Amino acid sequence: MTNTSDAVRALATKGREAAQVLRAASTGQKNDALAAIAQSLEANATEIVAANKLDVERGIENGLAEALIDRLTLDEDRISGIADAVRELIALPDPVGEVVMGRTLPNGLVVRNVRVPMGVVGMIYEARPNVTVDAACLALKAGNAVLLRGGSAAEESNIVLVALMREAVESVGISADSIASVDEYGREGATELMRARGYIDLLIPRGGTGLIQSVVKESVVPVIETGVGNCHVYINADADPEMALPIVINSKTHRPGVCNAAETLLLHKDYPEPGAILKALVDAGVTLHLDSEARGLAEAAGADSAYLRDVTEKDWDEEYLALHMAVGIVDSVDDAIAHIRKHSSGHTEAIVTDSVTVANKFTAGMDSAAVMVNASTRFTDGGELGLGAEIGISTQKLHARGPMGLAELTTTTWRVEGAGHVR
Amino acid sequence: MTNTSDAVRALATKGREAAQVLRAASTGQKNDALAAIAQSLEANATEIVAANKLDVERGIENGLAEALIDRLTLDEDRISGIADAVRELIALPDPVGEVVMGRTLPNGLVVRNVRVPMGVVGMIYEARPNVTVDAACLALKAGNAVLLRGGSAAEESNIVLVALMREAVESVGISADSIASVDEYGREGATELMRARGYIDLLIPRGGTGLIQSVVKESVVPVIETGVGNCHVYINADADPEMALPIVINSKTHRPGVCNAAETLLLHKDYPEPGAILKALVDAGVTLHLDSEARGLAEAAGADSAYLRDVTEKDWDEEYLALHMAVGIVDSVDDAIAHIRKHSSGHTEAIVTDSVTVANKFTAGMDSAAVMVNASTRFTDGGELGLGAEIGISTQKLHARGPMGLAELTTTTWRVEGAGHVR
Numbered sequence: 001m002t003n004t005s006d007a008v009r010a011l012a013t014k015g016r017e018a019a020q021v022l023r024a025a026s027t028g029q030k031n032d033a034l035a036a037i038a039q040s041l042e043a044n045a046t047e048i049v050a051a052n053k054l055d056v057e058r059g060i061e062n063g064l065a066e067a068l069i070d071r072l073t074l075d076e077d078r079i080s081g082i083a084d085a086v087r088e089l090i091a092l093p094d095p096v097g098e099v100v101m102g103r104t105l106p107n108g109l110v111v112r113n114v115r116v117p118m119g120v121v122g123m124i125y126e127a128r129p130n131v132t133v134d135a136a137c138l139a140l141k142a143g144n145a146v147l148l149r150g151g152s153a154a155e156e157s158n159i160v161l162v163a164l165m166r167e168a169v170e171s172v173g174i175s176a177d178s179i180a181s182v183d184e185y186g187r188e189g190a191t192e193l194m195r196a197r198g199y200i201d202l203l204i205p206r207g208g209t210g211l212i213q214s215v216v217k218e219s220v221v222p223v224i225e226t227g228v229g230n231c232h233v234y235i236n237a238d239a240d241p242e243m244a245l246p247i248v249i250n251s252k253t254h255r256p257g258v259c260n261a262a263e264t265l266l267l268h269k270d271y272p273e274p275g276a277i278l279k280a281l282v283d284a285g286v287t288l289h290l291d292s293e294a295r296g297l298a299e300a301a302g303a304d305s306a307y308l309r310d311v312t313e314k315d316w317d318e319e320y321l322a323l324h325m326a327v328g329i330v331d332s333v334d335d336a337i338a339h340i341r342k343h344s345s346g347h348t349e350a351i352v353t354d355s356v357t358v359a360n361k362f363t364a365g366m367d368s369a370a371v372m373v374n375a376s377t378r379f380t381d382g383g384e385l386g387l388g389a390e391i392g393i394s395t396q397k398l399h400a401r402g403p404m405g406l407a408e409l410t411t412t413t414w415r416v417e418g419a420g421h422v423r
Numbered sequence: 424m425t426n427t428s429d430a431v432r433a434l435a436t437k438g439r440e441a442a443q444v445l446r447a448a449s450t451g452q453k454n455d456a457l458a459a460i461a462q463s464l465e466a467n468a469t470e471i472v473a474a475n476k477l478d479v480e481r482g483i484e485n486g487l488a489e490a491l492i493d494r495l496t497l498d499e500d501r502i503s504g505i506a507d508a509v510r511e512l513i514a515l516p517d518p519v520g521e522v523v524m525g526r527t528l529p530n531g532l533v534v535r536n537v538r539v540p541m542g543v544v545g546m547i548y549e550a551r552p553n554v555t556v557d558a559a560c561l562a563l564k565a566g567n568a569v570l571l572r573g574g575s576a577a578e579e580s581n582i583v584l585v586a587l588m589r590e591a592v593e594s595v596g597i598s599a600d601s602i603a604s605v606d607e608y609g610r611e612g613a614t615e616l617m618r619a620r621g622y623i624d625l626l627i628p629r630g631g632t633g634l635i636q637s638v639v640k641e642s643v644v645p646v647i648e649t650g651v652g653n654c655h656v657y658i659n660a661d662a663d664p665e666m667a668l669p670i671v672i673n674s675k676t677h678r679p680g681v682c683n684a685a686e687t688l689l690l691h692k693d694y695p696e697p698g699a700i701l702k703a704l705v706d707a708g709v710t711l712h713l714d715s716e717a718r719g720l721a722e723a724a725g726a727d728s729a730y731l732r733d734v735t736e737k738d739w740d741e742e743y744l745a746l747h748m749a750v751g752i753v754d755s756v757d758d759a760i761a762h763i764r765k766h767s768s769g770h771t772e773a774i775v776t777d778s779v780t781v782a783n784k785f786t787a788g789m790d791s792a793a794v795m796v797n798a799s800t801r802f803t804d805g806g807e808l809g810l811g812a813e814i815g816i817s818t819q820k821l822h823a824r825g826p827m828g829l830a831e832l833t834t835t836t837w838r839v840e841g842a843g844h845v846r
Binding site: 020023024103105109111113116118119197201202216217220222224240242243246247249250251254341363364365366367368369370371372373374375376378379380384385386396397398399401402411412413414415416417418419420421422423 | 443446447526528532534536539541542620624625639640643645647663665666669670672673674677764782786787788789790791792793794795796797798799801802803807808809819820821822824825834835836837838839840841842843844845846
């Protein structure tokens, strides 16, 4: 036991005590806490921006990439956006208390399976300070205490955000220990979160592949793996070009930096207008990594050759998160299925076809969290699927698969009522 | 990479290929496979008993405890019992294809959340050869391939059982690779199962605390923790003695060696007939580990003092799995809740009371997989709760909590149908 280990466990123990009270809190009280948080973030925007400025300046000094600096930066508008997202949680139904299943057995036992909070949720994430608020508020609405470990790049911002949220929940009679950070313990704090089995009920890593894989491998606390997306779009021979082109363009370019963006395009060899798709991708600024057949088609379509490269074996497994796309020509839907099963990260795959048989074959053959038929991969998103706010997209098979919202931050318990029943 | 690692991964890869076909198998075909297994076990009972005899003889030579020898032993009757359990699975509804949630969104996207098989399930268990058949058949009905690692004590029995099951599923056109064992690789085989992330989708340890904890800590494959039960019964002041006594006796003595047996009894100080319960327990052969007040009550009731011991701090955490019980007197339901939250393994707790307020307080205060009001702890069981056969009782909060049946051996996937939808 190190001092950090003791300190993290002490925080988790306080969190557990807070969670024990929070699990019985009414929906009204939890919503009041969310409203207080939203109000406080806006009221203290100046203080938040000042702290954030220190992080941004340090980031620039340390040579952080521009895109990361942008994600890190908070201004009044962004803070209002964060506060609005918190207010949207108020409108969502409380998952706690939902009777998932209930029946009276022949012997008269009344059996109910009821949603209850997890307890203490740990969250390890990177440089986006909005995640600090998102994660704490989703956990709170689901009746959980939360222990946060944000990236050191957002350290000053997170100190202020956590302090404001603790104050806000306390103002409505919820223990401040419901929201805590282990940031002051640095990397060791993260490591201790992963070791705190029995103290923390669930650990959610959110960030790049490296972070997620290291948490998955090192943690003895149950983990939910989120958000690595090597998503595919397959265009069948019979696909309507009027659907196929916009679906490919939207899947790739609508927001290339997120996990439900497509990274690989597979075209059936008999699809009539492959050149139009490849040229449109290049015109949208996408660098294509093509097999030889696809390259021929792109060149014949007059795509700017500066954007054409030969695909490598590694490309098929790449999550570019940028305007790059691997492109291959396949002989059949079976070949497409085989390719995707070999290379997919299990996030989202899309097919464009007008054949029920082909669509069903493709859907049945996938082993991914989501399959889209004639729709963009970008719809794998809690809000888009009508599920409400999400804490991440799970690409694992246990507990949560796909968008993880409030329900996935709860567990269930069996409640059985008898009248002196024995076996 | 060791040779064993390669061998286990090769088996898992074959299992994955088999699972890819199995996920599309009809319920009828899976049921035919189960019927063929049941029939084969009975038809080859002589061969199974002969192999089992070698295990039993070796067990006796190695000084295995009598209870373990009993669990290990198979005769024609027990084999019929195992075959009957397999036939019972045929009647259970197929979880695969169940639409868990479905809706059409305002934009016209048709969204369904559908149950699909996990893929490859690994199972690490101890000396009971019936688990070999149970686990393989539950996994099969849920559309999964299974990799088994049984205890070395049942080695010879398991070789025959696995060979018969592989033959049986093949006879109905399902790949024999759907059921395989890594027993020939000994302990290293178990270790490699735990390391085979990406090859195995779910690992279920079933056995004693030591086995389960070591799998939970070492495995990088997602694990479901099963079956450690330090279950409590709390008798409130107003409990009806006509209910309280049989519930305590049933919870403790009906089958003391299983995880839903009660291990601790907490009595409210004002419950009118504590002596009758304590004497009845002793008369049923239960050794009591009592706090000083409870000891006084037991002695006053004339309980045989040979069965009375002073409780130690360790007793409160003990899963005796035997005719022993820790007994304490508490001042209130709040004290009972505090005690149970400190010592429970999160399996099952029971209360006997006639007060709605007290029952609700107790139920809300527990953080366990099941809470019984006026019923025996023994009802936490898949069959008893009307859920069908179970592969274990989960005491963790992720994915499955309480009895794990067929549905818990599946995952879900999102299937979204559009008509060219983009964001």
